[in-house]
Amino acid sequence: MSLSHNIPSYFHIKVDRESCKKCKRCTTHCSYGALSFNGERIVADDSKCVACQRCVVMCPGSAIRIVKNESFLPPHGNYTRRIRNILWAQSGNGGVLLSATGNDRPIRTIFDDLLLDACQVTNPSIDPLRETIETKIFFGRKPKKLEFLTDKKDSTKITLKTEFMPNFEIDMPIMIGHMSLGSISYNTCMAIYQASKELNILAGSGEGGLHPDFYEYGSNIITEIASGRFGVDINYLHKAAGIEIKIGQGAKPGHGGHLPGEKVNSLISQTRMIPKGSDALSPYPHHDVYSIEDLAQLIAALKEATRYKVPIGVKIAAVHNSAPIAVGIVRGGADFLTIDGFRGGTGAAPRIIRDHAGIPIELAIAAVDERLRQENLRDEITLVAGGSIRYSADLIKIIALGADVAMCCMPVLIAMGCRVCQQCFRGLCSWGIATQQEYLVKRLDIDVARNRIINLFHSWNEELKEVLGAMGIDSVESLRSNRDRLRYIGPNPKIAEILGVKHAGE
Amino acid sequence: MNNTEKEGAFKLEEKNIIEINAAPNNKPLNYKVLNEKIHEAIKNNHKKIILKDVCGQRFIGASLQGDLEIIINGLPGNDLGIFMDGPKIMVNGNCEDHAGNTMNDGTIIIHGNAGDVVGLSARGGKIYIKKDVGYRIGIHIKEYESKYPIIIIGGTAKDFLGEYMAGGLILVLGLKFCLDGTVIESDQPICGNLLGTGIHRGKIILRTEKDFTAKLGVGAKIFEISEAEKNEIEPFIKEFCDIFNIPYDIISKKPFKVIKPISKRPFGGNYCGQII
Ligand code: SF4
Ligand code: SF4
Numbered sequence: 001m002s003l004s005h006n007i008p009s010y011f012h013i014k015v016d017r018e019s020c021k022k023c024k025r026c027t028t029h030c031s032y033g034a035l036s037f038n039g040e041r042i043v044a045d046d047s048k049c050v051a052c053q054r055c056v057v058m059c060p061g062s063a064i065r066i067v068k069n070e071s072f073l074p075p076h077g078n079y080t081r082r083i084r085n086i087l088w089a090q091s092g093n094g095g096v097l098l099s100a101t102g103n104d105r106p107i108r109t110i111f112d113d114l115l116l117d118a119c120q121v122t123n124p125s126i127d128p129l130r131e132t133i134e135t136k137i138f139f140g141r142k143p144k145k146l147e148f149l150t151d152k153k154d155s156t157k158i159t160l161k162t163e164f165m166p167n168f169e170i171d172m173p174i175m176i177g178h179m180s181l182g183s184i185s186y187n188t189c190m191a192i193y194q195a196s197k198e199l200n201i202l203a204g205s206g207e208g209g210l211h212p213d214f215y216e217y218g219s220n221i222i223t224e225i226a227s228g229r230f231g232v233d234i235n236y237l238h239k240a241a242g243i244e245i246k247i248g249q250g251a252k253p254g255h256g257g258h259l260p261g262e263k264v265n266s267l268i269s270q271t272r273m274i275p276k277g278s279d280a281l282s283p284y285p286h287h288d289v290y291s292i293e294d295l296a297q298l299i300a301a302l303k304e305a306t307r308y309k310v311p312i313g314v315k316i317a318a319v320h321n322s323a324p325i326a327v328g329i330v331r332g333g334a335d336f337l338t339i340d341g342f343r344g345g346t347g348a349a350p351r352i353i354r355d356h357a358g359i360p361i362e363l364a365i366a367a368v369d370e371r372l373r374q375e376n377l378r379d380e381i382t383l384v385a386g387g388s389i390r391y392s393a394d395l396i397k398i399i400a401l402g403a404d405v406a407m408c409c410m411p412v413l414i415a416m417g418c419r420v421c422q423q424c425f426r427g428l429c430s431w432g433i434a435t436q437q438e439y440l441v442k443r444l445d446i447d448v449a450r451n452r453i454i455n456l457f458h459s460w461n462e463e464l465k466e467v468l469g470a471m472g473i474d475s476v477e478s479l480r481s482n483r484d485r486l487r488y489i490g491p492n493p494k495i496a497e498i499l500g501v502k503h504a505g506e
Numbered sequence: 507m508n509n510t511e512k513e514g515a516f517k518l519e520e521k522n523i524i525e526i527n528a529a530p531n532n533k534p535l536n537y538k539v540l541n542e543k544i545h546e547a548i549k550n551n552h553k554k555i556i557l558k559d560v561c562g563q564r565f566i567g568a569s570l571q572g573d574l575e576i577i578i579n580g581l582p583g584n585d586l587g588i589f590m591d592g593p594k595i596m597v598n599g600n601c602e603d604h605a606g607n608t609m610n611d612g613t614i615i616i617h618g619n620a621g622d623v624v625g626l627s628a629r630g631g632k633i634y635i636k637k638d639v640g641y642r643i644g645i646h647i648k649e650y651e652s653k654y655p656i657i658i659i660g661g662t663a664k665d666f667l668g669e670y671m672a673g674g675l676i677l678v679l680g681l682k683f684c685l686d687g688t689v690i691e692s693d694q695p696i697c698g699n700l701l702g703t704g705i706h707r708g709k710i711i712l713r714t715e716k717d718f719t720a721k722l723g724v725g726a727k728i729f730e731i732s733e734a735e736k737n738e739i740e741p742f743i744k745e746f747c748d749i750f751n752i753p754y755d756i757i758s759k760k761p762f763k764v765i766k767p768i769s770k771r772p773f774g775g776n777y778c779g780q781i782i
Contacts, residue, residue: 007780007781007782050781082782085782086782088782089778089780089782090778092780093778093780094778095775095776095777095778096776096777096778097777097778097780097782098777098778098779227646228627228646229608229626229627229646232589232608232627233589233591233610233629234569234571234589234591234610237569237589258773258777260771260774261770261771261774269650273629273648273650273653274648274650274672274673275649275650275651275673275707277770278672278673278706278707278770279706279770279771279772279773279774281646281670281672281704281706281773283645283646283669283670283704287623287626287642287645287646287669288585288603288604288607288623288626297564297584297585300537300564300565301564301565301568301585301588301589301607304537304538304541304564304565304568304569304588305565305568305569305588305589306569307545350777351782423781425779426779
């Protein structure tokens, strides 16, 4: 590429020469090669900087600052800098542009237009510090009704006729979403699984198999059956608390997966059960699932394979007609259903899909919840919702919109050190999260990371209790689908209508 | 077809055998009931299970492990041997779709035709089908360490054979089995269109002299068979002929062609990681 077509960097690395001790620490910490030492001083290459902040944090002299590149492009409200950069990148390199994390376009977030209700006078609020507020939920399929048999001879003898399907308890309505070993590092996975077990919440395995070291956390792990069936074996089926068939992912609905061969080191090879260095390509669809009937068959097969001991669910991306698809899935026998909104995260996805496909989780979950209630199916199934649950407010709002469990990934990574630089697909994460390189993985201290996740979700759960208490609700199950406790203040009444939420003041 | 004649391939001691009627009083059992009976039999230490009058029941052999043999008389339904890890299943007859789905290890022998999507994503084991198969056979089969899935088809296959293949071996012989027991060359095309699309490891071997370049999918290429490859497949073909009573000399009457990946990264160049 000729120099004149270089893509102008967003960032500028400022090294304060006075405070720099020339210790060169920043040069070893920058995994993107943006900093070097020329024998005299630190040299910065802005074009390589991703603003991950590693050097800033590690510099003993606080000598580095990453600032916005001041040499800005001629302003244009339509051909934004982003669009111009996309055109330059594609005309220079060709190919489908990759991206990571979730959709970063400044699209209005519906969560932010929702306000919560609280008690005043007529119904008393509850003090969560003095009274019990239950945040526990039961995960799995529930019977539609209970049926009893009365003994023909002795009418006082009554036995339960209804057969229960497998259910288990989690202490908070939280699931850490599916991030595979491969997309994230061993240390990151370990911290997540340890924290999940400690908190008794759920974590997803992603589609990368389950490393034997993680079996002991299996009772808090939902393993994932994706189209590539990587790492799927008896242990993967039998060690997990539940199994999820991944049909879609919010960040890339309709897309498969592609772990490039260079990331398949011996650890990944062992877990995915593929040879070292070989690409892990997940086909776009499951080739045994071309219809709801086929999906029902795969659900039934997994139930057979696990002898009806664990819940079997399905994950779909939130797309235009999620509601009828969800009905088909529930009728097809799924014990839980996960819906992943268009802002959901990814370790690598085509930018065009991440940025433009799918619909917001708020709308999808409201539509699915509503439709399932119309079909008299809602109470049978556990509904998990993800796709940018950023903090506890989103968790509370998504439950009020109809979810049983909120699923999130980015907050967990951010808690562990992620700076949202969006370069995960390059495998160079300087924080040891989205990488397989030994020297980088080591940077993530498992104990520290685990404790930070535990702190994070303890706080979320406390805040959930505060809100429930203020609403006068003593169990999170009573908040679920309780849309009357939400009000809309956004600009578009149609959104409020689809959400089934009244406007503020109504 | 009678059982004892076909069981030669397994040479298992005639102990711990149990027969389960899959359709008592001519009413086929629900698949859950039948599979529960199989689990019950395994719990009672039966090592060989003979299923009688199987009529479309699904998931037979699902995720079963270990030293176990299941003989199926009748027509097993979809997902025969799904997630299976070791046992041997023999079907005296045809079978429906998805046989050997995501199988880790074991053997499935079908004395007839098989439906679509045989061996989807299988990581190991052998699937031997005497006659013809449907569409999408061996999609995304993959190998790992000592695991090496092998699918051999005595007859012919349809479109999308070996799509996304990530390891292992698919072998199609192109034979036809006459009612009188003689074996002749099939008059059907040996495979359909879009052969080996996206293949990035492993090989598909077809026994044919015809040029099928036009049928190749993206990422696949035809090679002449090497001596090493001939030696590699010989024992499997012998075993196959043995099991299905095929005179071995017919095999050498046509050459083998090998389909292998052009690259281990068929779609590597499609993406661009430029920071924008
Ligand atoms: S880490 Fe800080 S003090 Fe050390 S060389 Fe880099 S800029 Fe200078
Ligand atoms: S995980 Fe690492 S590479 Fe990905 S956004 Fe966070 S800091 Fe960047």
